[in-house]
Amino acid sequence: MIPMLRWELLRRRFMMLGWSLGLIAMVALTVLSYGAVRDQSAELNKALGEMSSEVGAFVGTSDMFSPVGYMNSQLYFITLPILFIILAVTLANSLLGKEENGGTLETVLARPISRTRLIAAKALGGITVMLIITAVTAATVIACALGTDLGIATERLLLATFATGIFSAAFGAITFMLLAANTFTRKMAVVVALVFSLGSYLITSLSSMVDWLEWPSKLLPYHYYDTGAILEGHVPLGFVLYTLGIFVVAAIVSVIGFRRRDIA
Secondary structure (H helix, E strand, C coil), rough: CCHHHHHHHHHHHHHHHHHHHHHHHHHHHHHCCCCHHHHHHHHHHHHHHHHHHHHHHCCCCCCCCCCCHHHHHHCCCCCCHHHHHHHHHHHHHHHHHHHHHCCCCCHCCCCCCCCHHHHHHHHHHHHHHHHHHHHHHHHHHHHEEECCCCCCCCCHHHHHHHHHHCCCHHHHHHHHHHHHHHHHHCHHHHHHHHHHHHHHHHHHCCCCCCHHHHHHHCCHHHHCCHHHHHHHCCCCCHHHHHHHHHHHHHHHHHHHHHCCCCCC
């Protein structure tokens, strides 16, 4: 497994570099821009007035110009998850889908390695890539926050960034599970994961304004994703259990499905 993991990381080194540089630029621009609105935060919140509650449902907070509110609304609730989810889904697709579509997966399985060890190595490679890019992002957030004197504890910024990475990686796990499960779900893996993530965000955001959406939203991951609470020092138990449940189910279904299905 170690040689396979090393190979997965080596072949994705330029992808990791590109994503890291892009995220560094985006995070730096977002965090450092807070200095331009810091002194007008009270006036800006007041100017939003009655709009703040409706807008807040879509950006994770109605207080968008305090340090915590700004970081949550401008970075953690929408922008960073969108980028991380795209990364996680496309990465998961390349781990299995690209090789299977290219006909190279059969060649790999011709070697003396079990399907279980193969899929474990692939998953571990994807997790490692996500961790590296998330760590780079966290370091950038912390450095820029210190540079703007944001006033949020470093450990909370670190925790919020990794929580975002883990949350987004769950959609990659869903993609990986559908790719591994059988040849039918393999064809729709990426679409299902992306639609699920977008639908989860929209339904959860609308649930505060539409009563009948409140119960369905409790079944979706965005309902438990609360980086505002994490930035204030509290990790919601529901977020931990829901995300852990996705990874456990994805791991079990991936191994069982991949061991039994035909390779296209």
